[in-house]
Amino acid sequence: MRKLPSAPTLPAHPFDARDDGDKLKEECGVFGVVGLTDAANFVALGLHALQHRGQEAGGIVTYHPDHGFTSARRFGYVRDNFTKASLMGTLPGSIGIGHVRYSTAGSKGASEIRDIQPLFGEFSDGGVALAHNGNITNADALRKELIERGSIFQSSSDSECIIHLMARSLQRSIPERMKDALRRVEGAFSVVAMTRTKLIGVRDPVGVRPLVLGRSGEGWVLASETCALDIIGATFIREIEPGEMVVISAKDGLKSFRPFDSRASRFCIFEHVYFSRPDSILGGRSVYETRAQIGVELAREAPVEADLVCPVPDSGTPAAIGYSQESGIPYAMGIIRNQYMGRTFIEPTEQIRNMGVRLKLNVNRALVKGKRVVLVDDSVVRGTTSRKIKEMIIEAGAAEVHFRIASPPTAWPCFYGVDTPERSKLLAATMSEQEMRDWIGVDSLRFISLDGLYRAVGEATGRNPEAPQYCDACFSGEYPVAPSDMIDKGFALKAAE
Template identity: 55%
Template sequence: LLDDDHFHDECGVVGIFEHPEASNLAYLGLYALQHRGQEAAGVVSTDGQEFYNHRGMGRVADVFSAKDIKRLKGNRAIGHVRYSTTGDSVLRNTQPLVINYRHGALSLAHNGNLVNARELREELERAGSIFHTDMDTEVILHLAARVDGKDAGERLAAALSQAKGAYSIVALTETRLIGVRDPLGFRPLVLGRLVESGGYVLASETCALDLIGAEFVRDIEAGEMVIISEKGIESRRPFAPVGRRMCVFEYIYFARPDSNLDGINVYNARKRIGHELAKLYPKDADIVVPVPDSGVAAAMGYAEATGIPFELGLIRNHYVGRTFIQPAQSVRDFGVKVKLNAMPSVLKGKRVVLVDDSIVRGTTSAKIVNLVRDAGAREVHFLVSSPPTTGPCHYGINTPDRSHLIAAQHSEEQIRKLINADSLGYLTMDALYRAMGSRETGYCDACFSGDYPIFKEIGAEERQLRLIKEG
């Protein structure tokens, strides 16, 4: 696995209502959301009678053939991309799930994480439920099958009322496409319109709307449920209102720069973070070099604000897939070299400001600093476009244990030494919110601040739930 030194988004979702090529559009939406998960992908479609599904391990382009898309009949479809660590990323744990229950069929794709999934699951099992997968999504489906409600929307709302945590969900029934975002609105979800067909699109990010030529309508709000049917769009507010707590890390790293989340363009936000870094750490340096791709926009902002020239001293090989065959007698720093190459002709003799989005375990950062020094840089000043990541995420982001978070275990000076930088500068919380415009809008920043909007159930060891492995 190439990159385990990062927080990783766990999922992206998309939904299409009323388009003759619904599954093809869903597939393209997933294409645009590929950065949110590259381990598995799936689409479920319906013609109002039957449900069709195709899921597989790997990237969207590898999972779907033209023949697969053709078999996914009907005018409505939902799709899902998933990231997860190797061990668990088995076919049975891919989404969207589709089930039959007393009200017909129901399909669901989920981005997020329930903090009380284990508790709910145990309760459901005590009541006689059986589980085919390890996914929270299945818990939600079980709940929806057991509650009452006049329509699928009410049932889904009643089910989710028992769930705590983060969820941006798209759901498909015989007649409806439903989108719902948890009361705190951790993960993004947007609504678009297919002008020609008069249909609708739901997606994790606006970049998915752009690719399929859908018009942006608006963000689904925290705590909102939209129900799209032949009668049009209905908006509901099934949950008790609480303050919005959108994940601030989406802006810093997860989302695509060309997406707008809750009204804020990601690329511009990152550039403003660069401006803030310039104010915090005005360096006496020759060049500003980003760690591509995640460090590019912040580095540009820093260069713009300081006037220090912006240079691409590290070139990224975009053909690198998730795996490669490594020689046994390893080349020094091979793991990072396969992705990044440092240019002596740019770096030699230079005092370099290096900008990356975050430092998680610190191992990759150390190797990158090494590369830059080996290419002849005289000084390396490492600026991080986020505050120190001192805690794990419980809201749908894959994070290492706290014990592996370098910033949870070491002082900034220790980290500087460990990554062999001449200086190290993290973004401050205040600067972060200056860049975001305002703190008041309501963000989650728990992995930086320790201020967790929802607590995880005690002793929840997800691991123990997983008894079944793909052979």
């Protein structure tokens, strides 16, 4: 029998709220408004609602005829940096956009403030600010070409390629420059941009990342999720379609364009599983209801005799409720999350980092003692968090621990705007389900099947293997857009079966 590997080594970084690198992280969220007085206040509220999509840094840009473009970029939470008092008088105007982000690696410092979006460029026909959610998979090649042709980059962000491509376009208007630029770009992009008078939203041809349209009085709103519309009292109108560009102004209203060749939609299925807030709407479906249905499908596929169904807070909660309802096993809060931990509240020494999960989660000992417990979580990435939670449950006296995972095994990295470990660090890339069960040390471990996940998100017949309805590359290894830069660096795509 093959010897099971020891726990993957985690990168050394200050302790924060990112689950010791054992969760997939969406890297950013975007928000924009036009036609609303004191736009910056609305943008700050929208970014606050999108904080789950990026907690490292945020930025806001506005325009006012008397003051021109103004901007603010800060590290940390929106609530700490963009209060009404801090915005008053410094970010005037009735048009503005904002961005929240995760950094993918390394510590924060002054040298990285240049990477905080929105980015800005001044062209002959006026300035443009741009915020991007996603990842450009041919950014290395574009960057090399642009530098060789004289472009001078100010950041390490792949999004800056769009600004330089726009600058080199021979088109006269900024929307036309943007069309030119984005036709050169590969990968995933939901872009919110602004000129002095126009708010612009664009999704890539397969629509990997989300972008929605709303209205607030006479104003218009673009956001990564509908929950950001709710916070400012805006009405959800529709999703921006894959491959669509909308150009909105207070004077001319909304105009829609189709600058790209038509392609089948491949929206990220993990938005349904984890990234989006449960109170958002995706594809006309409540994210919360979809996650509860995932739990129902999981209970049908992987039943077990047990006394309690407990979520791993907070992302496993809706699926655990669905699992409980379908299985008839009582639902209980066997693990309690410390809602007030925030980020680094004490010196992040090695000893504190090793405490990891215990700083965020605590077991309800009186509830689980002597019980057979089903733990429902959204995913297993490196597996280190799952192992620590299992140890905590056993220490609290549980008789059995059964893990049920509300997504298929994550065996492939994402190149479309998600901070994913390299493939060798993904537990499912090197182990079978049985080996993962033994390594984590639980009585049983089951993942929902890919077909089960598709059924839960509304595809009654499951996944169409000839033409998948979603981007599920992190599970299947089938990438809807070839990750050109990574292939050039030696990344091996999944061989055809």
